[in-house]
Amino acid sequence: MEEKDMNKPQSNHVNENSKDKQLEHFREDGKDQYMTTDQGLRINHTDDSLKAGQRGPTLMEDFHFREKMTHLDHESIPERVVHARGSAAHGYFQPYDSSLKQYTKARFLTDPNTKTPVFVRFSTVVGSRGSADTVRDVRGFATKFYTEEGNYDLVGNNIPVFFIQDGIKFPDLVHSIKPEADNEMPQASAAHDTFWDFASLMPETTHMLMWVLSDRAIPRSFRMMDGFGVHTFRFVNEQGKGTFVKFHWRPTYGAHSLVWDEAQKLAGKDPDWLRRDLWESIEMGDYPEFELSVQLVPEEDEFKYDFDLLDATKIIPEELVPRRPVGKMVLNRNPDNFFAETEQVAFHPGNLVPGIDVTNDPLLQGRLFSYLDTQLNRFTSVNFTEVPINRPVVPVHNHHGAGFMKMTIGKGKANYWPNSIGNGCPMMAPENMGGYVHYMEKVEGHKIRARSESFNDHYSQATLFWNSLTEPEKEHLVSAAHFELGKVENKEIRRRQVANFYKVDPQFAALVAAGIGIEMPVDQDAESTGNYVEDTASQKISKGKSVQESPTVSMEKNKVETAKSRRVAILIEDGFDYNEVMQVKESIEAAGAHAKIVSKLQGKRISSTGQELEVDKSHVTTGSIMFDAVYIPDGEKSVRKMMGLGDALHFVSEAFKHCKPIATSGFGINLLERAFVMGVNFAEKESGKVVSHSGVVTAGSDADAGEFAKNFLEAIKKHRHWDRERHMTPA
Known part of the structure; x- marks a missing residue:
């Protein structure tokens, strides 16, 4: 490697005919160079933060870690560096009982008579604010509890593990997965060279990669995905005894996914699909509900397993430590203003309340620095906590100074501690009055950049x-x-x-x-x-x-079978069977699902007996990808018209390809045949039978409408019928 002679004077001459050469000194190609700090100090290890012992806490004197993380946190203004695209909702959390008191003194988890207000933000991670909702990505699941003891933030994801083990690698991970540095492509995607170069060189990413490549990374809805705290935290009870804890959110609607073909098409048809679904569900009264449960590990069992509890790339299998239900969260109100609430909400895993503390997880230790630092960049002020969405519901008293965006008006002369002018106020709170006391544990070890062998x-x-x-x-x-x-x-x-x-x-x-x-x-x-x-x-x-x-x-x-909140498309044209539509529609809605009339054009469609129905969606504005199930009512004129419509045929064929429930009766069976719905058994068109096969429900023209609707609802409850993937041959 050729190095400059530092004793030789460097020329300051600038070629006046080339503006480019004036900037040449600031360009780097990254080849044949040693890594250094911003001050030019060469680095010999950038994979582990400086810790007190191999499993000890990260030390603030680690100037290299702080420099790396500070640069990442301040690289994007004002958009979040990660989790830029999000959607949020208000709600409440209520514990089931007081049984957790033996493990934690956190009152919002142990008082069943208290409903704690919450604000939850769901997000993609990699993409910018303008990217699509349905990309293959981890989803953020961050919950702010406005408790009577101050704000507590549970900042997690819909995947229980993470790519890396130490916070110092977070800038490298983010840089690799973001659009490539030379051409700013691709957007909101890990499918490119730099990410897989990084991942293939870092075997610790392997477990997380399996989850990201699974259907978990393309959720059907924010209200149909799990949430996890990712890290191992610590509960502390009134006696000061600690217990390791993992947090889990489980949706009452069950966890369900899109298929990849749907995810790609939705990105074009409706890039706001997930945020729209969340908003509309709340407006319609289909409130998202999540059960909070915990896995508890006594301190004496810390080394009981063949993995390290402090390793964020590992789960605790539930066969070893079962989940314990704690309470339920209900999201029942949309924000009043997207920017003021969803964009300005600021989370931080260090926002704790008495009874909950952190551990020496080196990834968590890094996040404790990063989250606060990145908020300082986004808000350009230390006073972001005074924004309404971030303010706690309890009074705030401290001696923090002025600064940009200061909203509260302090009174009196004393803005320091200790003081006598202000009668010693605000005073220190003893532990029995809610004063936060960090969990006491013995930490010792040599200052070292290394990773525990248990990782x-x-x-x-x-x-x-x-x-x-x-x-x-x-x-x-x-x-x-x-x-x-x-x-x-x-x-x-x-x-x-x-x-x-x-x-x-x-x-x-x-x-x-x-x-x-x-x-x-x-x-x-x-x-x-x-x-x-x-x-x-x-x-x-x-x-x-x-x-x-x-x-x-x-x-x-672990599929939850329910029809509640499902979206069902009813395909019709003029000449449909009105009585059958109304009977099936009534059964669908009685089960908590929602039916929408879909036709070639908007307006009104006239039944075979003269009744009219208003069309909710036209073919050009929707598609089967926006529904959970499809129903085609009988009516020869209506069906014959759809058999000649490419959009209608594609609607049915695509729904079948995506393994969704499909139902029709009488002459409607002809539409399934025309749409190449194959490999299933159909009922005879002129009979009283109902046949259900691989989620396709058909009935003869004389079949009982109640039995037909019942079978269709059972198919809807199963969500997808994956056995079709082995024998279907649609167009």
Whole structure:
């Protein structure tokens, strides 16, 4: 490597004929250079923050960590660096009982008579504010509890693990997954070289990658996705005893996903799909509900398992520590102003209340610095906590100074502590009066940039995740890998990632390799990626408790069957059977679902007996991707018209392809046949029978409408009928 002679005077001459050369000194190509701080100090390790011992807390004297994180937090103005695109709602949380008192003194979790106001913001992570809702991405799930002891923020995601183990790697992760530096492409996507280059060189990302490639990363709705606190936190009870805790949100509607084809089309048809669904559901009274549950681990069991509780790339399998229900959250009010509330809300995992504390998780320690720092950048003021959406419901008293956007008007002379002029106020609060006291634990160790050996297993839980999925879920995951890695131009990066996937499961790696043009022997172990952290798949740090499969990570194995809040499209043209439509529509709505009339044009459609129905959506403004189920009523004239409409045929064929419930009767069966709905059994068109097969419900013209509607509702409750993917052949 050639280096400059620092003793040789450098020329300051500027070529007046070339403005470009004037800027040449500020350009860097990143080749053949040592990494340095902004002051030019060379760095020899950037993968671990400086800690008090291998498992100790991150030290604030780590100037390299703070410099990296500060740069990331201040790179985007005023948009959030990550989680820029979000949607939010007001609501309340109420605990079921007081049984958690033995673990925590947090009153909002232990008083069943108290409804704590909440504000919840859901978000994508990678994309800008103008990106689409339905991209493949992690979803943020951040909850602000306005408790009687101050604000508490539970800042999590819809995936229970994270890509990295140490906060110092967060800038590298974000830089790699954001649009590439030279051309600012692609937007809101991980399907490009820089992300997979980073991921393939960092085996600790492997478990999270499995979740992101799964259907979890394309949720059907914000109200139909799980939420997780990600980190291991600590409960503290009145006696000062600590208990490790993991937080879980489970939607009462169940966790459901889009299919990838839907997600892509919705990004064009309605890029606001998820935020619109949240808004409209609340307006219609389909309030999103989530049950909060916790996993509790006694302190004496900290090293009981074959993974480290402080490792954010790991879950605690529920077979080892079952979830314990705590209470329910209901979101029942939309914001009054998007900017004032959704955009200006500021979360911070360090916003704690008595009874809840952090742990030495090195990723969490990094977030404790980053979240506050990035808010300072977004608001250009320390007074962002005085914005109405961020203010607690309890009085605020302190000696903070002035600053831009100061909203409160302090009285008196004393703005310091201690003081006698102000009678010593505001005074310190003792612990028994709600004063926050950090959990006391002994911390000792040498200052060192290193990672605990207990963090070194990067593949076992990725394998557990794969083993836990149903066959359709595995097929979707492999297909997602084909798309993501298929967009990677560098073949060596693709090969390296397949080598990592081989350590998860050889069959999985072979399936991925086959779709992205990588030849890889499947009868021998792949070579090491050479990452700084040792990536030996077979290494086990301890002989603690473990499981090889955890069905609770599968959405399909934990599916909630309900028709409530589902959207059903009723396809009609002039000449439809009015009585049948009204009977089925009434049954659908009685079950809590919503029916919309869809036709070629807006306006009114006339039934075969002269009644009129108002059209809710035209073909040009909607599509099957915006509904959970499709119903085609009988009526020869209506059906014949649709058999000649490409949009109507596509509507039915696409819904069938996406494994959604479809129902029709009598002459309507002809439309299914014309739309190439194949591989299912149809009822005879002129009969009294009802046939339900793979989510397709058909009935003869003389069949009982009640039985027909009942079978259709049962199909709707199942959400998707994945068995179609193995035998369907629609156009």
